[in-house]
Amino acid sequence: MDLSKFYAPLLTVVLTAGLLAGCGTDQTKKETFTSDVKNERSKQVVSVYSARSYDVDKELYEKFTEETGIKVNVVDGKAEELIERLKREGESTQADLFITVDGGVLNKAKQAGILQPVSSSIIEQNVPKELRDSDSQWIGLSSRARVIVYSKDRVKPEQLSTYEDLTSPAWKGKVLVRPSSNLYNQSLLASFIEIKGEQEAEKWSKEFVNNLARTPEGN
Numbered sequence: 001m002d003l004s005k006f007y008a009p010l011l012t013v014v015l016t017a018g019l020l021a022g023c024g025t026d027q028t029k030k031e032t033f034t035s036d037v038k039n040e041r042s043k044q045v046v047s048v049y050s051a052r053s054y055d056v057d058k059e060l061y062e063k064f065t066e067e068t069g070i071k072v073n074v075v076d077g078k079a080e081e082l083i084e085r086l087k088r089e090g091e092s093t094q095a096d097l098f099i100t101v102d103g104g105v106l107n108k109a110k111q112a113g114i115l116q117p118v119s120s121s122i123i124e125q126n127v128p129k130e131l132r133d134s135d136s137q138w139i140g141l142s143s144r145a146r147v148i149v150y151s152k153d154r155v156k157p158e159q160l161s162t163y164e165d166l167t168s169p170a171w172k173g174k175v176l177v178r179p180s181s182n183l184y185n186q187s188l189l190a191s192f193i194e195i196k197g198e199q200e201a202e203k204w205s206k207e208f209v210n211n212l213a214r215t216p217e218g219n
Helices: 004-021 027-042 055-068 079-092 103-111 121-126 183-196 198-210
Strands: 045-050 071-076 097-099
Touching (some): 045 055, 045 079, 055 071, 079 103, 183 198
Parallel strands (some): 045 097
């Protein structure tokens, strides 16, 4: 995947702005040059393989096109399907960016060898180090909360305000969850390990399992 097609136009926009600022003596030339740049941008396309279906993403694509003139071609699909597609396409893929949900999926993509490092001072300045891959093969764009859903008629907020509350004996046989094979659950436990340590995370998970109402199922 050639990410340079995505970043180079952005850099060119910055450089163009600098050139125009230094040539203010000839308004006609400036307008002609700007028009030529816009026309050239309109011929360029950034291809995005996306496993996300958020309106905010569409708004970002539209804003990017509006500001640069570069069109964004989005190929939607499930994360696993897109990873397999990228593996099949290899070096001949048209994808410039792969956008998906969950760090676990990004790690799978990295292990599959379909990503390449990106070096960008803009990314380094705006994305915290803990939200970037150590080898610069992926970056985090947003975070998601794994929320606890309960009946407001039967449960008070202070009774279930933390993940730790789910291990209380009061919820014995009342907790439902997706299976441990679900990547989101794996990521949640991984975050627990990162924050609390392996020993505390294992203790929490065992107590949590003891409160399950049935064998985990669903997707």
